[in-house]
Amino acid sequence: MKIARNTTAKTAVLEIFEKSKTALSHAEIHKLTEDLCDRVTIYRILDRLVNDDVVHKIVNLDGTVKYAKCHHNAQRVHIHNHAHFSCEKCLEVTCLENVKPSYIIPHNYKVNDINFTLSGLCPNCLNSNI
Amino acid sequence: MKIARNTTAKTAVLEIFEKSKTALSHAEIHKLTEDLCDRVTIYRILDRLVNDDVVHKIVNLDGTVKYAKCHHNAQRVHIHNHAHFSCEKCLEVTCLENVKPSYIIPHNYKVNDINFTLSGLCPNCLNSNI
């Protein structure tokens, strides 16, 4: 098996996730690192973090892909069965850790991953819309 | 307001949707039309069909985007609050019209659209895996 290493780029990306209250896109992360590394490296770091269940991927109907830190008690493998909200106005994507969808799926399906994203207006933008 | 027209390309795309049991990607649809029209036209037709709530868009965690016909009683505006299943092996995406997630979201969010996609192994692939 592979032995992971703590590189400066990976550490920087993790710090960025730690500080951010919203989910981040590849481009946003790359910009926030201020050219610390190549954009390909960011892709590869994100791949590894998703594989290690340190961050999770969020895909929205508009095609945007974002990433957010996993706020689970353990670093073990798990399914991210919580909702995400994508605001059509401010374009921010946030984890709604407490909104967990319940559903009944036939037993002959094996579910490995979930993408549950709601889009519309977030509380901020809904408020300023009045 | 715009007055829609029934072009040969749009008719062909609708027939393709009618015949297909699974959701289709832009590339798949374009191939099935056998170069009846430009690929940009397919994009524009899909945009219109989604806008008119004739088909709905499905986005998977692996980044693939697919479209499927809406099987609702009416052609009016509605939210597609049913699950979709994306098989990691055969790569087929199907609508699970009967699997509707229930969830409780704070009242200060306004939800306009939903993307609920489960990925894993479909019944066929799960079966042939034994």
Added chain:
DNA sequence: TATCAAATGCAACATTGTTGCGTTTGATAT
């Protein structure tokens, strides 16, 4: 400090989706 694979940089490429603009075409009225 030597070792060695993990991780990176760079270039090149593929895929997907968008935009502008001149041309074609489908529906409607004449």
Added chain:
DNA sequence: ATATCAAACGCAACAATGTTGCATTTGATA
């Protein structure tokens, strides 16, 4: 049947996003 006119189209050009191969660098360990 024909004229009309905007909806829809074709084409080219572009942008964004993500992937791959390979030589080089770097982090952890001995």
